[in-house]
Amino acid sequence: GNQNATHAEPKELTNNDIRYKWDRIIGRGEYSRVYHGIRLHDQLPVAIKVIQAQDLQKHRKQRLKREISILRYITKLTNHSEYFVTLLDTFIDDQSNLMIVTELIPGIELYESLVTHDNGFNETTAKKLLRRVFLAVYMLHKNNLAHRDIKLENIMLDCSAKCLKLLDFGFATPTVLPNSKDQIRFTDLCGSIHYLAPEMLAEKVYDAKKSDVWSLGITTFAVLTGDFPFNGDSEAAIFQCITTQNVQYPPQMSDEARGLLHLMLHPDPSSRGTMSAVIRHSWWDS
Template sequence: PVCVLYSLMGVAASFDQKQTSKCASLIQSHLALKNKTSDHGFTWGNKIIGTGEYSTVYRGYQRESRLPIAVKKIQAKNLTKVRKTRIMNEIAIMNQICKLPDHDKYFVTLLDAFSDDLANAFIVTKFIEGQELYKIATAHPTGLSERVVRQMMRQILLAVHVLHQNDIAHRDIKLENIIFDKDSKRLKLIDFGFATKTSSINSNGNKVQNSSSLFCGSVHYVAPEIVLEQPHDSKKVDIWALGVLAYTLFTGEFPFDNSNQQILLKSIANGNFTLPRNLSPEAKALLNDLLLVNPTKRPSAASLLHHSWWTIEL
């Protein structure tokens, strides 16, 4: 059966250009949360800046540097074996991202992860002073201009390209998981609760591509192969989600939508959608490429960087 896994709430974080970026060694070889009896130099109070199904996010700061932080707390009572495994995976992925050049340009930055004496889990990230792309989009219910959408999609695609280059798929790309950092004036990708490695080393020491059969992500953004419960390439799932994202920014509506979830999933599986009329031919071609039902025909993030849409005059 398909296993439905629910992501922990994503935490927005930011990079202070005056701070020296240091990626702490957060994960032991067995991927166990470090147990700490102290707060490890962080201070946070009762100011809640977000909540998830199993977590609460607090605003705080790093005492030595005064760097603003976000602290996600997952109470021990909510830490089932499956959820703890997901948290370990999320931290491991974020730790790998933290080691990439210019990671702070594209992604939320992980600072630390630990558990306390009561077995509560904590994930500490830098705080982004900004706004979710979801809020920006909903302020424009009929969609944003093609020029603005192009600027946004270019930044998001670059972030996805960096992930895919490093054999990571996000698997939950959506408006709510992208935040505009008002300091850097850039869009950043957050929430790696569903992220996965897309390759592994086999017993012969060779790199092999991983496939997945998990139903994960948000229903309006899931790809046809997920709906059909087929083993799939998680990178291609990200590409489909980029298509849904672009369409939504263009129009203020999802390309596939219905209050009846069964009908919605059927329409996604069929891949029938209506192209917006007021777009350039290049933008329409991009949407058609991203929202191809056959995942093997969808372009890679690398090839999308060379699409003609980026260079046309608008």
Template sequence: MAGIKRGYDGKIAGLYDLDKTLGRGHFAVVKLARHVFTGEKVAVKVIDKTKLDTVATGHLFQEVRCMKLVQHPNIVRLYEVIDTQTKLYLILELGDGGDMFDYIMKHEEGLNEELAKKYFAQIVHAISYCHRLHVVHRDLKPENVVFFEKQGLVKLTDFGFSNKFQPGKKLTTSCGSLAYSAPEILLGDEYDAPAVGKCVCNSG
């Protein structure tokens, strides 16, 4: 289980040497880093807590709770959380092959069917596992599927919109990426969490 360590800003540099930026969002930046003692490369999601409103703060803590809960070969692992006065650092497993969106864009003639089935099955296994733990991702899209080429795997990442659900009870929060949202979410209706997750997965 990932632990939460508290310290002062800059403490991250004592544990991890930060390198280039891998991605950027509204409140966070993802950086490549290396553990100073083991040399292991990781991805570090750096969240600026000073820019978060109440809703965003709730999403952040929900993301950490859900990622601590899910432990699966096809889900990017959260190693630890480092909490400082102004920033939260999520230390994540690092993929070595980019994300699925970039992969699709590089193959203009499409993917080999057998390979596509293999990757799709892995994504479905990850989603099914989450739903068994009553966790819904709510932002399924190619950009959130990362390649681990040495392992021959794809893994689901970015649980920023994830949430826990109770079977039989519907959710109401409108969230996720507009282009990949299920009709219920676009219409502002209540929705069944697992059904929406499957709908989004099959929409691509």
């Protein structure tokens, strides 16, 4: 960014430094920065996501409200901290910046751990790692929520708990209308390029739970092979690949793993597996 912006940023939350101190930037989003911080009363390490006041336009406020209400909802789910990043606090500082405080997960993104595994993880390790992510997405869906941005970078390998946790609920959404059973049909394109479901690219109305299953399938393929099933030199080439190509499975992949991926990466969402089907797939017991 430009010098001035960095210079103008408060290094400490002036009217809240009774509660938190923060130092270095550990992540950046389109409109946010994430700082490493400490909750002062108990020295708990936290992540503080700061959205600057000037970036809080109306539609973005709506999205942030939704993200926070979903994070709050998740903290009420049984054993939520085993599956998801935990929301601790939200407040507006004295400069009208929005602060979202979550636990700091001591670990690395799944993406980073794959960098050292060129051909992916073996299936036994992959099962151990992924089981919890699958259950996390299953729990969301069961509670009529969809994540809509499942990818290697949004899954943290918690080194202390030796498990994976799902984070970044910036695109997450309820999948039913308030006080009704009516499924919401979505049209907005969201997520990251390698993970986009074909029905999203076709600009059809889509079921957000089924597009989650697709993205999780792409993630699973990457964990098992170290590669994306649909790739290309440009965005257009990747889109073309997603919408026209069949998945090529490496010869060493087990039949069960292929079966699971075939179910998750079915180009027709109505034939694609639901989360309750994929968590019961025979691969887990093979």
